Amino acid sequence: EADIYQTPRYLVIGTGKKITLECSQTMGHDKMYxxxxxxxxxxxxxxxxxxxxxxxxxxLSSESTVSRIRTEHFPLTLESxxxxxxxxxxxxxxxxxxxxxxxxxxxLTVL
Amino acid sequence: xxxxxxxNHHVILSEAASLELGCxxxxxxxxxxxxxxxxxxxHLQLLLxxxxxxxxxxxxxxxxxxxIKSKFxxxxxxxxxxxxxxxxxxxxxxxxxxxxSYGKLTFxxxxxxxxxx
Numbered sequence: 001e002a003d004i005y006q007t008p009r010y011l012v013i014g015t016g017k018k019i020t021l022e023c024s025q026t027m028g029h030d031k032m033y034x035x036x037x038x039x040x041x042x043x044x045x046x047x048x049x050x051x052x053x054x055x056x057x058x059x060l061s062s063e064s065t066v067s068r069i070r071t072e073h074f075p076l077t078l079e080s081x082x083x084x085x086x087x088x089x090x091x092x093x094x095x096x097x098x099x100x101x102x103x104x105x106x107x108l109t110v111l
Numbered sequence: 112x113x114x115x116x117x118x119n120h121h122v123i124l125s126e127a128a129s130l131e132l133g134c135x136x137x138x139x140x141x142x143x144x145x146x147x148x149x150x151x152x153x154h155l156q157l158l159l160x161x162x163x164x165x166x167x168x169x170x171x172x173x174x175x176x177x178x179i180k181s182k183f184x185x186x187x188x189x190x191x192x193x194x195x196x197x198x199x200x201x202x203x204x205x206x207x208x209x210x211x212s213y214g215k216l217t218f219x220x221x222x223x224x225x226x227x228x
Binding site: 004033035040041042043044045048058059090092099100102103104105 | 120153156201215217
């Protein structure tokens with residue numbers, strides 16, 4: 001069983017609010033990722049990190065930002081949420097030998 | 112840009128029917144290939160993976176996939192599905208050798224499988 005946790009699982013907020021989606025893993029993985037998933041669509045990589053103090057933007061442009069101050073923690077922040085940010089956000093990590101371990105996701109709704 | 116295409120958005124089968132879900136990718140070089148599954152209310156988890164060697168790969172729960180390089184395909188199969196196989200299935204590709212050490216996964220859009228008892 002993978003040990004990667006995302007909070008909150010569900011979040012409904014108003015436009016303009018600042019939100020942080022938390023992601024933590026206890027497996028000591030160096031590589032961590034944030035994917036955005038909309039119903040019926042492929043997962044899109046929005047951020048990734050190959051280790052502490054390393055963050056890169058993914059293939060899909062996103063207004064969110066991430067930080068990687070500790071190996072186990074990879075939070076995603078939206079400074080000012082908009083309805084277009086409504087989506088499911090999936091966090092994942094890997095040692096780099098093939099398998100990504102995913103969290104259960106954070107479903108964000110911006111009104 | 113590399114892309115992954117899954118042919119069917121929604122497949123509906125009865126129990127004991129055979130399953131084949133199509134997956135094609137567009138990258139011409141060395142690739143590593145994966146199938147992930149997401150059961151209702153659960154997180155994505157790895158079903159099987161191909162790095163090299165025997166192109167027929169066996170995964171968990173009786174699933175298998177065949178890598179056909181000439182067709183850029185990695186189709187998922189199961190001879191006899193069960194109600195518990197109801198889930199969404201994602202094909203994913205990573206360029207180059209070495210798995211996720213050197214790159215990032217590109218996912219297909221997913222196929223929802225509904226199995227009726």
